[in-house]
Amino acid sequence: xxxxxxxxGRTCNLPIMGTVAVLNQKGGVGKTTVTLGLASAASAAxxxxxxxxxxxxxxxxxxxxxDPGTADVTTSDVLDKTPISRxxxxxxxxxxxxxxxxxxxxxxxxxxxxxxxxxxxxxxALSVDIIDRYDAVLIDCPPSLGNLTTNALAAARHALVVVxxxxxxxxxxxxxxxxxxxxxxxxxPHLELSGVILNRVPPVSSEAARRIAELTRIVGASxxxxxxxxxxxxxxQAVGERRPIHSYGSxxxxxxxxxxxxxxxxxxxINRP
Numbered sequence: 237x238x239x240x241x242x243x244x245g246r247t248c249n250l251p252i253m254g255t256v257a258v259l260n261q262k263g264g265v266g267k268t269t270v271t272l273g274l275a276s277a278a279s280a281a282x283x284x285x286x287x288x289x290x291x292x293x294x295x296x297x298x299x300x301x302x303d304p305g306t307a308d309v310t311t312s313d314v315l316d317k318t319p320i321s322r323x324x325x326x327x328x329x330x331x332x333x334x335x336x337x338x339x340x341x342x343x344x345x346x347x348x349x350x351x352x353x354x355x356x357x358x359x360x361a362l363s364v365d366i367i368d369r370y371d372a373v374l375i376d377c378p379p380s381l382g383n384l385t386t387n388a389l390a391a392a393r394h395a396l397v398v399v400x401x402x403x404x405x406x407x408x409x410x411x412x413x414x415x416x417x418x419x420x421x422x423x424x425p426h427l428e429l430s431g432v433i434l435n436r437v438p439p440v441s442s443e444a445a446r447r448i449a450e451l452t453r454i455v456g457a458s459x460x461x462x463x464x465x466x467x468x469x470x471x472x473q474a475v476g477e478r479r480p481i482h483s484y485g486s487x488x489x490x491x492x493x494x495x496x497x498x499x500x501x502x503x504x505x506i507n508r509p
Contacts, residue, residue: 254372254506255362256430257392261408261415263379265400266435268295269471270498271376273491275300276480277499279332280492283371286324287335288358290384292346294338296376299478301328302337312339315354315387320361329480334370346382354383355423359391372506381415389416390423394430394505396461399451401437401444406451430505433498434464461501463494 258271271287278285289296290311294304302325304310309323320336327333358375367373375388389395397412399405413429420427432455438444452460470488474481481491 253364253367253393254370255367255375255392256372256394256396256502256506257375257377257385257388258396258398259377259385259388259412260398261379261381261385261411262400262405265379265398265405266465267291267379267398268299268376269475270396270398270433270435270465271296271374272299272474273465273471273481273495274372274374274499274502275333276329276482277492277495278371279330279480280482280496281499282332283499283503284332284369285334286366286370286373287327287333288362288373288375288388289336289338290342290358290388291338291376291378292340292342292384293378294340295475297335297337299475300333300335301478302335304338305340307337307339310337310339310342311358312341312345314361315345315357317357320363320366324366328478333480342378342384346378346380346384352422355386355419356390358387359424362391372502381411385415386419386423389419389427392424392427394428394502396430396502397432398435399432400435401441401447401451401464403447406447406454409451409454431459431461433461436467437464438467461498463497465494465498466490 258267260267275285275287287296297304309318314320314323323336324334327335377385377388395416416429468491470484470491481488
């Protein structure tokens with residue numbers, strides 16, 4: 237049985253550090269939506285978070301008010317050994333959310349030849365004095381399992397897998413578990429696969445219900461975080477307007493409650509002895 241099967245509870249002897257990789261190898265499942273929803277909930281709770289954008293598309297950076305094309309120092313530079321303190325910017329959302337914006341040349345790093353020393357560059361950049369400034373560091377991974385995701389997992393204490401309840405959405409689970417196993421073996425024995433977040437769950441769908449039941453059989457009920465993120469147009473609107481979901485108030489009551497609860501679960505996971 238692979239170590240990275242989605243049963244929470246891998247332990248480590250390191251001090252608790254709230255570095256979280258949000259990932260899946262399939263694009264379009266909503267990794268960025270979940271990353272930004274958690275950041276929005278943290279900000280609403282007046283908790284400090286750092287979003288590290290490792291996705292070459294730079295969507296998290298853009299929604300947070302930082303254009304990757306104009307940023308002076310980016311994650312590309314950090315992976316080229318520039319101090320991460322030079323790349324951190326305050327987001328356009330609030331004083332509680334900072335961002336390390338994506339670089340326009342990240343795609344070249346993603347497809348390059350794997351290198352053991354390069355795999356831990358983000359881990360080295362996220363020193364304790366940086367991490368201790370924040371309640372959580374959220375790493376938005378690219379929709380692939382290449383060099384950038386390896387860097388994210390090598391730097392993370394926790395991995396959260398985002399899944400859409402569809403046949404294609406579930407296909408990547410095994411590959412993600414294998415990738416985490418590989419990083420666990422080669423780079424980061426303190427990595428913990430903390431769970432799965434279901435995203436874009438329709439209100440009524442027998443197909444989605446079947447896929448959720450299938451996912452639960454594969455990973456175990458305790459690994460699937462609740463509540464699921466519902467399918468709502470307001471998320472698309474928030475992205476287009478570059479706003480946190482919590483800024484919509486009564487227009488987004490259900491999504492706000494969902495991410496408040498998921499943020500609470502993440503905080504409990506980070507602070508677990």
